[in-house]
Amino acid sequence: MNSRRFVQITAALMFGCFSLGSFAQTASCNKTVYLTFDTGNMSVAKQVDQILKRQNVKATFFLANEKTYRGDYALEDSWKPFWQQLAKEGHHFGSHTYDHDYFVKDGPKGQVFEKSQFGPKAGQTVLYNEATMCKQIRRVDQRFQEMTDQPLQKIWRAPGGKVSPTLVRIGDMCGYQHIAWASAGFLGDELNSDKYPNSVLLEKASRELKDGDITMAHLGIWSRKDPWAPAVLEQLIVNLKQRSFCFGLLPK
Template identity: 25%
Template sequence: MKQPKKLSGQMLVRLLLLTVVLIAAICTPLGFQHKGLPEVKALAMKEQAAGGTATHKVNFAAPAPQKLEPVHTSAIGSAGASAALAASQTKKAETLQENQKEVQGKTVYLTFDDGPSPHTDQVLEILREEEVTATFFVLGEQAKRYPEKIRRIVDGGHALGNHTYNHDYDALYDSFGQFWKQVKATEEVLREITGTRTALVRAPGGTYGHFDKTYFNLLEQGGYKVFDWNVDSGDSKRKGVPANEIVANVKNAKLQDQVIVLMHDGGGHEQTVKALPEIIHYYKKLGYEFRTLSAEQKPVQFSLDPQVGKKKNRPAPSAEWIASNVVPNAALFEPELPLTVEAGGLQTRLAPGEYELRDGQYVAPVRMVMERLGAEVYWSEATQSAFINWGDAYIVADTRRGVLTAVRPDGTYAEWEVTFERKAQALWIPLRPLLEALGHPIVGVVSTAGERRVSAI
């Protein structure tokens, strides 16, 4: 955010006059009455009575206004929210227990890392012929290169997992921020291809010697499930490991009720393809059931390397970064819930579909949210800007510049760089900079059993 600048009296007068002229001349009223600009209100009503002008061709339809509910901001994070959160955690625990009951017995999870590649099609054909399913932990750069193979994986009834974007050890294990960035990049690639996200993550090289407590804790807090393995086929220990050695590694592994087998379908793993049928036959003869990994089951994870913290001098993510990126991310993998927005002693509730979570921020149509909170909003088609007046706060959302400007009562102003989106004839704005510009910064973001909630002062 740029530092506030002091306007001279003459400049302030010019700015206010210019704003009034622009609004009176070209702004589209968006279904409300502006208390401070009666002339604009009269002009809008006159234009609408005459059948509308060019400024009214854009239909910014929004749901009917909801009744505003006063709230007590001192109750944020109260026992009620804690109880709801506890109920949510209890429900998740019950789901986990039910899932564990379902997979009791001998179950094998075939997993393939580093794809997709030309070998992926061969693997998929073998799985189809053997009528078994598997989980593919894919690289973002490879998924972007072979989107049709990602679709075939999904169409075949298999599961997708996130194996980071480019498998670069130096970057991934230099800091958690770098690892998170690659996970999110791959997640978006897969979402663009399949329309869904995956909460399954596998660390390149496994977690041992790479993950510290920060990696484990923040990924879990962000809604991800990290899976290692308990059977290593050894197909990546060196280049060109022969098929008979891969099969022998699997057969020599300790038998367990729940087996997760590590294999690879990236480039250069044609011997894995050759070994796969015999590996499948081996587990079939032992009576194992083949399944795909699920975010609802307890993950297999390596123990924490006590020396990893000493070996790697990693910068710790700030509390602000965690609150902005990690905390709200978990909502991406939760059931669709309404979002309650409370600010200035008022609150409104957005139904699923009336908001989205993007890059760790809640985004919603500005007119819908602000009108429900009692604000006044105008749209200027000529300047491609929205004008918002809420109490003493006045802001301008300039979509051409990608800037949100707040004009303070004392003559100062502040700007935020914001990514705007026009969708379904509505202007969508991230709630965090919007509320901050209006003088109500967000102080809490929580997700409970029944809702998601954004609390601002």
């Protein structure tokens, strides 16, 4: 047998082993975890995508027009190829409110006080009625369709996860289900990296996540010196696979 033929056969055998390994992992998993990412400053967005592709894992992304590490904004045309690529890869997407609107408190007559982080009213606490709140949720959907020719899933997440029954009800009336995360699903990427090093966050999540848990991290965060991704993400996925977890998409 010549050397070229030997290389071809060896490569085919290796590919078959990897394929069987992936199939065995998929076939043997008996628990599900849901990986989710909020936009954040987008500084590790491409690394996250590369890891998910390498591990053959799908995730759910919640989008807001947040300022990125490049000085632009996450829903501007400069990020259009990135969102198109994620959509092509089969991930799911939800709204994180267009201007990253933080819930402050309930207002009168079924209204809510919100404080936008970005946009024309950034930093102001404003009373939102149902129509105004729906507009902030739906505007992400409209923009995503402009970029990718496909709609969001009918889901949303309030910035910081801060909600009230009134706000959740408004989202429901707009046609979008609110998605929070499990306590063990808070992956800690926005915490101080001196007090909460990546090794601690990895060990905690690998140990504590349970069947059905939704996780939450960001595609980059301003407040952490030692980035959570990619340092934690890939090994966490590997550890969860070893615990027989599958990776689901939202909504459930």
